[in-house]
Amino acid sequence: MTSPDLTRIAWNDAGLAPVIVQQHDTRDVLMLAWMDAEALQRTLTGGRAVYWSRSRQEYWRKGDTSGNTQRVVSVALDCDADTILLQVDQQGPACHTGTSTCFDGRELGFAPVQEEV
Structure with missing residues (x-):
């Protein structure tokens, strides 16, 4: 098995890339x-x-x-190769606050703008 070519990744100035972590079977972020x-x-x-x-x-x-592990199922890059998508099998809550995701209950109250026809 060959090693992946990590030079393809467009790391930011700090040498980092954002990672979107997704539950592999439900696709929940x-x-x-x-x-x-x-x-x-x-x-x-x-x-x-x-x-x-x-x-x-x-x-x-x-x-x-925490004991709330993430077993990696797949790893992919976005079209610009500057963001990583990690699909995992999450065991337990993903968020340090104890919620299943880090995006639970924090809506900004956005109301869609009605387009004029």
């Missing part, structure tokens, strides 16, 4: 995180999601503290 090349390599070789913490400046593997 679970969270947004960040990876650098090392975090992605650890994820690809270990089979569990590893991210880069911008606030703590360290790697963290999802579930090592």
Whole structure:
């Protein structure tokens, strides 16, 4: 098996790429995180999601503290190769607040604008 070509990824100026994390079977968006090349390599070789913490400046593997693990099912790039889509099998809540996703109950109250015909 050949290693993926990580040079294809358009890392930002900090050497990071955003990662959209999605439950593989329901397609629910679970969270947004960040990876650098090392975090992605650890994820690809270990089979569990590893991210880069911008606030703590360290790697963290999802579930090592909480027990709420993410087993990686697939990894893809978007059309610009600057965003990673990680499809996972989430065990337990994805959010550190204990909710199933990091997007539960935080709607901005947007009301669609009616287009004039």
